[in-house]
Amino acid sequence: MKKIIYIPFLFLVQIVLAQNVEIEGTIKITEGAQAGYILQSDANGIASWTAPTDVDRKQIFVTDFGAKGDGTTDDTNAFNDAIASAAAQGGTVHIPVGNYKITSTLSVPGGVQLRGQSLGNSLAAANTSGSRISFYGTNIYALEFSGEFGGCHNLTIMDATGMAAGGLNLSSTNSKFVVGASFHDLFILNFINGTSIKLESLNTTGIAWSSFENIYIRDAKKGIHLEIADDGSFINLVTFRSISIAGSGFESGLLVEGPLSTTDWYSVSMNADCPSIGHIILDTDGSVNMYGLDVRSADASCAAETVLIQLGGNTRGSYLHGAAGKGRIIDLGSNYIDVGSTENVSVRPSGNNLFQNAGFKGLANNTLPFWEFATSSGFTPPTTIELETAHWKDNHNVLKVSVAQGAKARLQPVGYYFTDVFQNKECLFGAMVQSSTDGAKVTATFNPCGSGVTSSTAHPNDTKWHFVGKLAEIGTADPCQLDPQFILDNTAGATDAEFYITTPSFVFNRGEKPALEAGPITSAGGIMTGTLSTAMMTIAAPDNNQLQLTADANVYQISGTNTINSINLNTDIFPQGTLITLLFESVGLRVTHDVNSIKLLGATDYAAEEFSTLKLVSLGNGIWQEVDRNCANGCTVVAPKTDDASKDVLEEIVLTQASASHNNTDVVVYPNPAKYGINVSFNNWESEKNYKLQLIDSSGRTLLIKAMDEVTNWVDFNNLNLVPGQYQIQIFDELQSVYSNGLVIVPK
DSSP states (O other): OOOOOOOOHHHHHHHHTTOOOOOOSOOOOOTTOOTTOEEEEOTTSOEEEEOGGGSOOOOEEGGGGTOOOEEEEEOHHHHHHHHHHHHHHTOEEEEOSEEEEEOSOEEEOTTOEEEESOOOSOOOTTOOOSEEEEEOOSSSEEEEEOSSSOEEEEEEEEESSSOOSEEEEEEEBTTBOEESOEEEEEEEEEEEEEEEEEEEEOSSOEEEEEEEEEEEEEEEEEEEEEEEOTTTOEEEEEEEEEEEEEESSOSEEEEEESOBOOEEEEEEEEEESOOSSEEEEEOSEEOOEEEEEEEOOSOTTSGGGSEEEEEOTEEEEEEEEEEEOSSEEEEOSEEEEEEEOSSOOOOOOOOOOOSTTTTOOOOBTTBOTTEEEOOBTTBOOOSEEEEEOOSSSTTOOEEEEEEOTTOEEEEEEOGGGSOOOSSOOEEEEEEEEEEOOTTOEEEEEEOOTTSOOEEOOOOOOSSSOEEEEEEEEOOOOSSOOOOEEEEEEOTTOSSOEEEEEEEEEEEESTTOOOOOSOOOOBTTBOOOOSOOOOOEEEEEOOTTSEEOOOTTOSEEEEESOOOBOEESTTOOSSOTTOEEEEEEOSTTOEEOOOTTSEEOGGGSOEEOOTTOEEEEEEEETTEEEEEEEEOSSTTBOOOOOOOOTTOSOSEEEEESSOOOEETTEEEEEEEOTTSSEEEEEESSOOTTOOOEEEEEETTSOEEEEEEOOSSOEEEEOGGGTOOSEEEEEEEEOSSSEEEEEEEEEEEO
C-alpha cells in the first residue's frame, strides 16, 4: 500500500494553479526512492525516480548521501553510496571540509576521483581543519583503488587507531590493469603498523602512466611500498614528484620488491628517524631514477649506522642524484649513485673507455697493438688491414679491413690487456662502423662470463657511419673472462667486402656512455701507443745559484752561464720520482755536485756544453739524482792548463799521517814527487775484493772514485782542478773501509 504524505490544502491549491511554492523545512518523499536516484519530471510534468546514468549530474558530494564529517558519526555507508553513484557515470566524489569517520575499506573503482576541499591550515596530527578521513579499521587498508583513471586529491588520511594495514593501496590484479591514476596534495599520517602508500602489480598485470605529487607521509611502518610479482607484472611510467617522508616508527621509507621498470622521482625528501631497514631499499631487482634526492636520518644518535640507500644484487641502471647525511650507501648491483656529503661518499661508474689503443695507433706488419684478429673455427684473418687518418673523430684512426667473399673475421682486444670484472653487472660497448657491401654485416658480439653469447643489430650497409653496439648483462661465472668482439661477416656477400671501424669503446654500467676524447694518464696507470708530449719552459740561470722551477713542465731550457748549486732546495714542488730534463743553450754554465742537493754521476761537477742535457730524478725535498746526460765531450770539469814552463809542480801534496792498514790488507799511499798525484800499492791483495779509492774535499763532496788493481796504482790529480786545502783519501772494498788518511795540498 502506498504511503501518502498529507500537506496543507493551500499548498495543494498552489500546485494545481502552477504557482511557485516556497517552503521552509524538509519535504520527504519516500515512495520509490533509492540511494543515489534523482527525482526527474518528463515533458508532461510527471516526476519519477531516475538512476543517475540517465541524467547529467555534474557534482556528487558525500554530504548529499548523509555523511556528517563530525568525527564521531560513522560515514562509511555514505561514502560507499557516493562512490557507487560516481562509478555509474565516472565522476568525482567531493568531500567538503570535515573529519569523516570511516570504519571499513573504501573501494574506489576506475573512473572515480575522491576530491577534498583542502588540507586545512596545519599538518599537525591534532588539526582537524580541512577534508580529513579518520580511519578506524584493523588490518585493512583505508582506501583501495583499481582500474583506470582513479585517484584522490586534497585530503588528509589518518590512521585513528594505529592498527590499519595501510592508507592507500593501488592494485592491479586479476587482469585489471591500472592506467592514468593520479594522487595529488595528500597528507598521510600515523600508519605505524602498515604502509602509507602501496602499489602492487600481481597476476601478470601492470600499473602505468600514473602520478603521485605533493604528498607528505609522516609516522608509518613503511612509507611507500612497490611490490611487483615476477610473472610478467610491471610498474612502468609512474612519476613521483615532491614527496616527503618523515617522522618515526619506520622500517623503510621506500621499499621496492620485484622487477621494477621505469619510475621517475623528483624532489624526494627522506628524513625519518633512523628506519630499522633503511630509507631507500631496492630489495631484489629493477631500477629507479631519482633527481633532487635528499636522504638523511633526523635522529643524529643512530644516523651513522642507518642505511640511506641499498640497491640489491640484481638492480640495474638506477640513477640517484642529490644530497645525503650520515649513513651507509650500499650498491650491490650495477647503478649510478651520485649522492653524498662530507660524512659519506657514493660510488658511481666511470665513463673511461676500457679498450686499450682505442685510437688504433701503431699498425705494422698487419699487427695492431692491443688488438688481434682471432683465428678459430669459422674465422680467418682479413685479406688486408690498413689505417686511415681520422675522418669521424679527431685523434682516432680508422681501421680499414678487407674480408674475402664467403669469409668472416673477428676483431677483439688482446685478453691480457683487457680489464677484469669486479662487482659489475652489465656493460656497454661498440664502435663506429661503416660498410656498403651487399650481404655483408658488422655486429658487436659479447660472451659475458658464461651467460651466453649475444649480438647487437648489424650495420645497415648504407655507406653511413653508425654506432654498432651492445648493452650486455654480465654473468656470474668465476673466473669471469669478458670477451667483447666485433664480427665482420662476409659469408653472404656477393664480392669481397671492406669494413671501416673507429672509436671502439667499452664501459661498465648502462648509465655511462663512453668518453671517446683523449684523456690524461691517471694514477691508475695508462698505456701509450701514440705520442707522449710533456711541456717545455725557458728559464734563466739564477744570479744567486739557486734555480727555482715551477711544476708546469718536465723539460726546462736554461739560458745564461751562472752556476747552479741547487734546484728548489727544501721544497716538495716536485714529488719523489719526478723526472726533469735540463737543456742548456751554451757553454760555460756549471751544475755543482753536492750530496745534499744535486748528486751527479762521478761525483764531479757538470760543465755544460752547447745544447747538452742533464736528466735528473727527484728524491724529494729538493734533492736530485742524475739519471743521464747527453754531451759531446762528457760535460766534465777539466783543470785549466798552464803555459808557465817555469812551474814544474803546481802544488805540493803532503799526507797528514803514516800509512794505515785494516783487516789484514796492507795499503801504502805516498805522494809522487815527480807528478801531481799519489801512488797506491797493496802488500796483501785479496783477489775477491773490489777495491776503490775515493777523494773527498773538506765539505764532504766526492771528487773522484777510482777502481784499484793488484799492481801499483797511479792516481792523477791534474784534471781535477784541485785548489790548496785539506782533503781525505779513503780506500774501501765492497763492504768496508781498508784505508783512510788525510791529505793536504799546499802551494809550493
